[in-house]
Amino acid sequence: MIKNQWYAVLSSQQLKQESLVAVKRLGIQLVFFRDNEGVAHALMDLCAHRGAAISHGKHMGNTVQCPFHGIEYDKTGSATLIPANGRNNTEDLKRFHVRSYPVREKHDLIFLWYGDGEPTELPPFFEELIDKGDVISEVFDPWNVHYSRTIENQLDVAHLPFVHHNTIGRGNKTLVNGPKVIWEGEDEFQHSADNEVDHGQTPKKNEDARIKNSYMRFHFPNLWLNRISEKFRILGVFIPVDDENMVFMLRLYNHVTKIKPIDHLVGFLGKRANLIIAHQDRRVVETQRPKRSKLKMGETLLRADKPLIEYRKRRERLISLGEEEKEI
Ligand code: FES
Ligand SMILES: [Fe+2]
Structure with a gap:
């Protein structure tokens, strides 16, 4: 931790x-x-x-x-x-x-x-989620994994056509361009999926890939924004419980129609759909060993893993800054 x-x-x-x-x-x-x-x-x-x-x-x-x-x-x-x-x-x-x-x-x-030190000010929150007249709906999902694995799963774009082949990963876009990662200060970075159907082309390098309009932002230690559109965004909160458990909180912010009852319905249905998608992830992520990720632990990583490599690097640095004695 x-x-x-x-x-x-x-x-x-x-x-x-x-x-x-x-x-x-x-x-x-x-x-x-x-x-x-x-x-x-x-x-x-x-x-x-x-x-x-x-x-x-x-x-x-x-x-x-x-x-x-x-x-x-x-x-x-x-x-x-x-x-x-x-x-x-x-x-x-x-x-x-x-x-x-x-x-x-x-x-x-x-x-x-x-921590041991004096509490600091709360860090800034995603401005995409502040005062936009949204209807908010949320759901809580317990996972039998260390919270770092759930974070990495959200940063992972190569799994989409496999784990989510019948939902958000439809279309067999197995080839991963990049992904590009842009740091915004010390504690936050942006990335997005830029996948394509494999026609034999060479995937773009990380720096040449695109950050699309539907992008994602991760903020240390445990907040993640999935900006699907200006009117529909998802906040993911990776809540650490202990060494082997976490709660994944998904909160949907929407003003799709700006008609409250309809936006409430959008929130309700969106919440259910996101839970189905999260369970597709959970099924696989709960099988990963070890339960907690580390920068160097014998995995063989891909170029497509860049966002989670960046996460691991910064996380290890923050852990050493906090003079961690016992990590969970
Ligand atoms: S008051 Fe006795 S255990 Fe709490
Ligand atoms: Fe996923």
């Missing part, structure tokens, strides 16, 4: 007011909650007393209550009440603390800071 990064880990819709949401993210069992102002917080889901899952307890407004002996913790993870000691006895409180994690919420996403 790349340290000192903001990871999008939940959709805002998944964290309702007055509820406790238990999820494993980045290998850590967490409980998310909103305070009385609606601000999202995350604590380790492990009571400091005798290890019960706090998420099975109660939302108490600005605190959460452990289900076992009722100890309450605030957003910083400090105990505010130990019922067995009595309301007036605050002596013992400072001995009880659970770890809290920095959380920010923007663009209907909840971001978690993973």
Whole structure:
């Protein structure tokens, strides 16, 4: 895992007011909650007393209550009440603390800071998705793979005519031009598919290939934009769960007709279609070994793999910058 990064880990819709949401993210069992102002917080889901899952307890407004002996913790993870000691006895409180994690919420996403350093500002979001009058629909799909494999699958254009031969890869365009990769700053790059039917022609080199109008952008550590058209874009969020699991969140943004009920229908159908496509991918990606990718691990890569090679290179560099000790 790349340290000192903001990871999008939940959709805002998944964290309702007055509820406790238990999820494993980045290998850590967490409980998310909103305070009385609606601000999202995350604590380790492990009571400091005798290890019960706090998420099975109660939302108490600005605190959460452990289900076992009722100890309450605030957003910083400090105990505010130990019922067995009595309301007036605050002596013992400072001995009880659970770890809290920095959380920010923007663009209907909840971001978690993973690392040792001080949290930075949230990175910029894809401008293609901001304030376009879109209807938004989303779906969550668990995959039994390390999140890096799902990212690489979205960067891979050579698989389209095989894995998706009857959907988005129709037409037998097996020959891959490029693909071209254009970096936009340190944390983001753009690429697109430029495939053709193989008539015996020589594929274009990476630098000579085209970035088409339907392009894709990846932003470290776990966001991806698939701009199908100005009116229809997909946000992919690769949510790391642990070494061998992730959740693929697909969020569709559309203003195809600008008539809301129709755009809602487009979103609903688009969501289902994208899930079918994702499952075509998942079937194959879950068979890849090892579950987590690395830059050098004995695979024999192709020119067509350039986007994922670029991803791996930058990822390894960011990992070493974060002085990673234990990668997941
Ligand atoms: S285990 Fe949580 S209060 Fe006792
Ligand atoms: Fe695919």
